[in-house]
Amino acid sequence: MTKDIYDITIIGSGPAGLFSAFYAGLREMKTKILEGNPELGGKVKVYPQKMVWDVGGVKPVTGQQLIDDSIEQALTFDPAVELNTIVTGISKDDDGIFNIHTESKTVHYSRTVIVAIGGSGIISHQKIDVPSAESYEGKGLHYTVFDVKDFDNKDVLVSGGGPTAVDWGNDLAPNARSLTLIYRGDKVRALEADITRMQNNGVRMITNTEIVDFNGHNEVSSVKLYNNKTGEHYEQEYDAVLINHGYNKDNLLFKENKIDIELVDNFYIPASSTGETKVEGVYAAGDCVKYPGKVHLIAGAYQDAVNAVNNAKLFIQPDAHKTAEVSSHNHILDEKNMKYMYSEETLKNQ
Incomplete structure (x- = not known):
């Protein structure tokens, strides 16, 4: 059976996971999101009515609006999305491909992995x-x-x-x-x-x-x-x-783990400030990661996501640029920019 191998698989779909998916698309990587809940959004879905003020350059929005916008952004480059998919472990095969094991016994294959499961793992209401x-x-x-x-x-x-x-x-x-x-x-x-x-x-x-x-x-x-x-x-x-x-909180990710990552305080993933774990090809972003100077804000999750994706890109393609071209000058976005820059009537007449 031929394995469907992705360049990058993101475990979790809160702010860090969703922005990772967008940025991976900007870097032209074949991307997949795995989410344990029945919908995208992560822990922000727990407080949808609350106002979020601490995202730079964005006027205060509700948690629900922030997640709705983040999901739209994350899907810009059409990543594969698997919901209700609880990851229980990660291993690496003889070909250097990561095998991502799930509670349903399905295995997903990826050249790199970003763990972005938030500060509580899978969360649901009691x-x-x-x-x-x-x-x-x-x-x-x-x-x-x-x-x-x-x-x-x-x-x-x-x-x-x-x-x-x-x-x-x-x-x-x-x-x-x-x-x-x-x-x-x-x-x-x-x-x-x-x-x-x-x-x-x-x-x-x-x-x-x-x-x-x-x-x-x-x-x-x-x-x-x-x-x-x-x-x-x-x-x-x-x-x-x-x-x-209260909430049910589950972190099953390392239940069947076969790679050498030892958690800090029984949950946090130790990593560098640029998202690198001790396992090459596995990165961490958002509230699940711990490193000196970590910023536990949504704004910090975005920086984690960018660093993790850039390192994943270089892991697969060492001669690639260290970062993506900034969005204001990135030609990958030229066609997509049209719908934001011009009215529908203008676009029809072109």
Whole structure:
């Protein structure tokens, strides 16, 4: 069987992985993205409603908009994309080709690899374990906030006792008809200033309380609650319920690893400031990498991505230029620039 071998395979599709894919295309490399989740975006998908200010030269945008734009940019040169693909290990065969092993036992082949799995590996919401929960998902029951306007003029219940739950309370309270935050413990775990702000915004906060079930025809209309301190069961009407009970974090990448990379602090990949690991041909970018001076911002992820791709290019083709030509003068982008520079009518008449 003929192996479909890529120049570069990027594991992960957060900001570092997505920009790696774009830049690899700019360097005319045959590129593949492997993502363990069912959609591209990485950890930024966890806070889609939050405003992101720290990307240079970009006006404040929501996490969702940033990821949408990053995905569009990443797909500029049509990389192959494999979703729901959990990488469990990397080995190298006798021909010097990296074999990327997955949980489904599929193997992907690549001349170089960039690991860009973020600071938490594969991340997913911990779902609430009550009988009817699954049937109400997206029908009044939510695990994230995509747009605060979706909760305008609604009676909202937030279940969770951490910083994210409190952030939701503060973000949604100004326009919600009412907002209640419940937590199964006796003390909410967030900054006191954020809790005070939430209470000043009119949010009702109830501790020692948890959800036991949902009611409603086609969508949530009421919630069954239980006070674990008094033993009381009661029911309350709500239009929307938000759950933040934490996240599942999995890093299976080195489960079946056959290359010599020893993690730092059981997770971080030690590398140079230009993304090189101790294994030639394997690079790391973004929050999963650790080196002196590492910048843990999205802006830092972009620099990591560029360095990793440039080193991968030189590994395959030692006589290549050390970097790609800057985009403002790069002729690879001439045709693609047309749709941004001219109106559709102008382009039709050319």
